[in-house]
Amino acid sequence: MGPDDELTRRTPLLDDAGRAMLRRLREHPDAPRWTYAVGDRLAAEDLPALDRFREQLTAGPVPSQPWSPSPVVLQSVAHALVHVPRYRAAVPAHLDLEHDWNLLPTTCRADLAETPWGFVPDDQPLDRLVIYRTAGTTGHPIAIPHHPWAVACYLPMLEHALAAHGVHLDPAPDTVACALLSFQVRTYTYSTVLSAWAGSGFVKVNLRPTDWPSPDSPARYLADLAPQLVTGEPVVLSELLRLGVRLAPRSLVSTSLALSASLRVDLERSFGCPVLDWYSMVETGPIARSCPVGHGLHLLGPDVFVEMLATDGSAVAPGQRGEITVSGGRNPFLPLLRYRTGDFGRLDHAPCPCGDPMPRVVDLEGRPVVVFRASDGTPVGPVDISRALRELPILRHAFVQHADGACELTVQPRPGDPVPGISEIAASISALFGTQPCTIILSADLPPGEPPFRSELPVGR
Numbered sequence: 001m002g003p004d005d006e007l008t009r010r011t012p013l014l015d016d017a018g019r020a021m022l023r024r025l026r027e028h029p030d031a032p033r034w035t036y037a038v039g040d041r042l043a044a045e046d047l048p049a050l051d052r053f054r055e056q057l058t059a060g061p062v063p064s065q066p067w068s069p070s071p072v073v074l075q076s077v078a079h080a081l082v083h084v085p086r087y088r089a090a091v092p093a094h095l096d097l098e099h100d101w102n103l104l105p106t107t108c109r110a111d112l113a114e115t116p117w118g119f120v121p122d123d124q125p126l127d128r129l130v131i132y133r134t135a136g137t138t139g140h141p142i143a144i145p146h147h148p149w150a151v152a153c154y155l156p157m158l159e160h161a162l163a164a165h166g167v168h169l170d171p172a173p174d175t176v177a178c179a180l181l182s183f184q185v186r187t188y189t190y191s192t193v194l195s196a197w198a199g200s201g202f203v204k205v206n207l208r209p210t211d212w213p214s215p216d217s218p219a220r221y222l223a224d225l226a227p228q229l230v231t232g233e234p235v236v237l238s239e240l241l242r243l244g245v246r247l248a249p250r251s252l253v254s255t256s257l258a259l260s261a262s263l264r265v266d267l268e269r270s271f272g273c274p275v276l277d278w279y280s281m282v283e284t285g286p287i288a289r290s291c292p293v294g295h296g297l298h299l300l301g302p303d304v305f306v307e308m309l310a311t312d313g314s315a316v317a318p319g320q321r322g323e324i325t326v327s328g329g330r331n332p333f334l335p336l337l338r339y340r341t342g343d344f345g346r347l348d349h350a351p352c353p354c355g356d357p358m359p360r361v362v363d364l365e366g367r368p369v370v371v372f373r374a375s376d377g378t379p380v381g382p383v384d385i386s387r388a389l390r391e392l393p394i395l396r397h398a399f400v401q402h403a404d405g406a407c408e409l410t411v412q413p414r415p416g417d418p419v420p421g422i423s424e425i426a427a428s429i430s431a432l433f434g435t436q437p438c439t440i441i442l443s444a445d446l447p448p449g450e451p452p453f454r455s456e457l458p459v460g461r
């Protein structure tokens, strides 16, 4: 298979303009090192289906009163209970979904990690199945069965979220629609075109200086691409400020939950555009986006049901704090049944001053943003540490960086395996952190509540 066949297989709707865009993104004198190849794998018949999804979104999802699963969600769950092996085994037959919703079992990340194939409906043809791997920010990476159409639904959902903030994109074959930024020691970087956004360009780049031809390259490359949208985790967006990268996107989208008010103000002032919070997981797709007048995050999808559950799996009283739990969704290979996200918050149904009728997630306690820094100031991501420790016989770990930069790593060796050598662990940490001092502790019983990553360093500049 030649390189061009490979391109067409990854991006079936690629045309000459798209090829020109790819050359521009990839062969630019300041382009970074590319480490991965992706494409949207969209087929021509996906585009009208995306338009229908877009129409459903813009017609304005009407929240049910009282808040309960919509007919679309009930239908999707009823189908899943018959066809998904994991659900079929766990749910008694002839359950009346509407009345007995609270009797349905919950699912979580650990279930998916164990047997991802057990969640794929057995009536679903597999020829368009793609596998997504989560990055491992909050634990070990897991494999998610996905569908190109469901992945592309992110785009109309982003349009919808941006419109609420008065932002409109006009992607065209000669524009770069979006730059997704990261700042890690090692990560996937790639460039592609988005068939569902008129063949406009998309890049995922790593701001770490060693990924570029020269120290000024990231600023020059991004300025030349002039992406309409820039997305990244808060810590990465703050790095953009630190590096003094001058860009004029129409919006910044913060893809993690802990964007502080002060960083938002800094970013809005520096880039002169709205900064949105975006709550999304690979497993669930986009869940919510920030309210333009600051009243939490409005639920997004007309085809998902979000409820808040107590630790024992029962629904909390309206307005009370609980675990954000998602059912339904648009991924045909992973219909969700009360999927517990591990994030907590309250659902507020009161009318919002912004006018959007969808309930809001408020007081969201998501996965905390953790910033680590090497001895030369370079950010190190939790994913980098997970990756460094992955090859060692370790069951669990707890990594802490103190305010003075000193690190402490406690590891629980995997029972039955040879105990990992302290010097070996120390070497993998110093490869990331340089001369930052690090104490390594072996512990046979790491307390269960110990977070895998903790940092006393401030987020931001």
Ligand SMILES: [Zn+2]
Binding pocket: 291, 292, 293, 295, 298, 352, 353, 354, 355, 356
């Ligand atoms: Zn609102």
